[in-house]
Structure formats: C-alpha cells, structure tokens
Amino acid sequence: MTGVGRWLTEAVPRGRVAAFRTLVYLFVAADLVIFTPWVRTRADVPGELYQPLLVGRLLPLPTPTPLLVHTIFWVLLALALLAATGRAPRALGWPVFLLYLEWMIIAMSYGKVDHDRFGLLVALAVLPTAGAARHGDRTRTEAGGWALRVTQIAVVCTYFLAAWAKLRFGGLEWMTGSVLARAILRRGTDLADLIAGVPYLLIVAQFGIMAFELGSPVVFLLRERWRHLTIGFFYSFHLVTMATITISFAPHLVAMTSFLPLERVRPLHWLRQTLAAPPAPTPSGPTERPAPRPPVQADDGDQDQVVPGRPVVP
Numbered sequence: 001m002t003g004v005g006r007w008l009t010e011a012v013p014r015g016r017v018a019a020f021r022t023l024v025y026l027f028v029a030a031d032l033v034i035f036t037p038w039v040r041t042r043a044d045v046p047g048e049l050y051q052p053l054l055v056g057r058l059l060p061l062p063t064p065t066p067l068l069v070h071t072i073f074w075v076l077l078a079l080a081l082l083a084a085t086g087r088a089p090r091a092l093g094w095p096v097f098l099l100y101l102e103w104m105i106i107a108m109s110y111g112k113v114d115h116d117r118f119g120l121l122v123a124l125a126v127l128p129t130a131g132a133a134r135h136g137d138r139t140r141t142e143a144g145g146w147a148l149r150v151t152q153i154a155v156v157c158t159y160f161l162a163a164w165a166k167l168r169f170g171g172l173e174w175m176t177g178s179v180l181a182r183a184i185l186r187r188g189t190d191l192a193d194l195i196a197g198v199p200y201l202l203i204v205a206q207f208g209i210m211a212f213e214l215g216s217p218v219v220f221l222l223r224e225r226w227r228h229l230t231i232g233f234f235y236s237f238h239l240v241t242m243a244t245i246t247i248s249f250a251p252h253l254v255a256m257t258s259f260l261p262l263e264r265v266r267p268l269h270w271l272r273q274t275l276a277a278p279p280a281p282t283p284s285g286p287t288e289r290p291a292p293r294p295p296v297q298a299d300d301g302d303q304d305q306v307v308p309g310r311p312v313v314p
Helices: 003-008 014-035 037-044 054-058 066-083 089-107 118-129 142-170 172-176 179-187 190-196 201-221 224-245 250-259 267-276
Strands: none
Touching (some): 003 142, 014 037, 014 066, 014 089, 014 118, 014 142, 014 250, 037 066, 037 089, 054 089, 118 250, 142 201, 179 201, 179 224, 190 201, 190 224, 201 224
16 A cells, blocks of 8 residues: 555544544534524525535436425434434435535525535545444544545645635735625624724734645644644634634534544543442531440349449449
8 A cells, every 4th residue: 555545544543433423413413403404494495596506416406395405404313313323324324424415505505605514524425434433442443544534634625725715716915905804894793893903913814814724734744743733723713713703614623623532532431430430428527426325234133233333242
C-alpha cells in the first residue's frame, strides 16, 4: 500500500467510530426538530417554485409533496434514533444517508444553499462502511479510520473551497470590501457592534478569514497535539462567528469532531459507575453514647440483692 493509502486508512480505535456515529445520528434527529423543521413548510409551496439542485435534476428526484415531505421527516427521525444505538450500521446507515440527502435537496432547492452541511453529508455516506463498533473499544480498525479520514477531508474542503469561492466571485477585493459590515448590519449582535466601531478591524478580520481558510489543509501535517490545538482554534473561530453574526455552522462542527479522540468520551461507562457507586457517608457529628446497662440483680429467692460497688456476702 502506498503512503497515501496508509494515510487514508490509518487505523483508529473502534470506540472513536462508535462515539462519532452516535453523535452524527443524534444530530440528524436534532436537526429535523430543532435546526431545519422549516423544511416541512416546503410541502405547502407550489411545485413550480421548486428548482432542484444539480443532483436532483440528474437522478431525477420527485417534486416535493405533503405526503413525501412528511413521510421523509418521520421515517428519517425514527431511523436516525435507531442508528445512533450503533446496531445494524449498514441496514440503518444507508437509508439515513439517502433520506437526509433528499431532505437537504428539498431544503436547498428554493434559492438558498448552505455549505455547512457538506462534511455531515459525507460522514453519513461513509459511516455505513465503517462496520460494527462499540463504545470504549480500543481495538483499531482501518475501515473506521477511512470513514473518519474522508470526513476530515470534507471538513477541510469546506474551508478551502469557501476561500476559493470568495476569490472566484469577489476577487481580491473581497478582503478589502464591506462583507462583514453588511453581515453585521443584517444580523449582528451587540458584540459585533462593538467590534465594528474599531477602525479597520473588520478589514483585518477579512484578511484573517481568507488566510485561515486557505491554510486549513495544514492541519493534516501537524502532530497529534498540535492538530488538536488547531481544531480547538477552528471551534473558537465558529464561536466568535456565532457570537457576532449568529451563524452557528452546527452540522459542520459535528463533522469536525472526526478529528478528536472521541473514544475517551464514555457516557454509558460513567453512568454505570455512578449508579454502582457506594452511598455517600452520612455527615459526621456528635455521636450518642449507648445508655448504661442496668445492674444485674439476683433473684428474690435464696440470694441477696446485688448492689453495685459492694461485694456479695454469702
């Protein structure tokens, strides 16, 4: 196997695959009810307004109807929750991927396309190939390593291709323009208003965003410790983005956990330990001494009464 092949299939602990799989499928369920419930409103939109993406035209996929949209929602929600258990990774994983892909095509075929779901879609496409995996399992798997590596590549491509699109459509003027200023006017927070008041800071930020996105592939060249620190910087970038212009990139952030040692996160193991832990000791305080035992007395018959401190006279 070539060096690239070994890099693509670098073995990882099965517990990491299991944790990543659970996180991804739980997010799909949450996405349906928290982040993209508005997709269900597409069921009531006239069919002539549906302009499918290229993949929707090539397959071709049907025009959304109330029956189609609501069926996808409920079936996908149930299958995603089942897939999060880790059972039947192929039998459940492939339907989840296909249904979520159709859900996203419906969502993005009415004029607006979000690029923060590319990494998540790739993760859903490759997770069924990772095979069985249990939480906490330290044995290593190349199939699981390939699934995580392909997801990592998709995450980095999201950054790099975003920079390419900025340069392609906006040119070098994108970095000196008013992109962030317009974003703050549209959806900025109080923190963003404070930042916007600093002269030239938004221009500096635009140069920084371009450098960050173009340099994102460097993460693959770093040693593990520095790679984790770099991923932490990626997360902090999105934290600032959320705090200033309220864009969360939640699907992308879930896909980016493919870089992290998730096998160390064992919630079920911690729960079992907590339930099996001995009860906490009672608070310490003054203890009561036992009451003194009454003196032993002789029978009222032939023996005299026993008096404490005095010998018994026969």
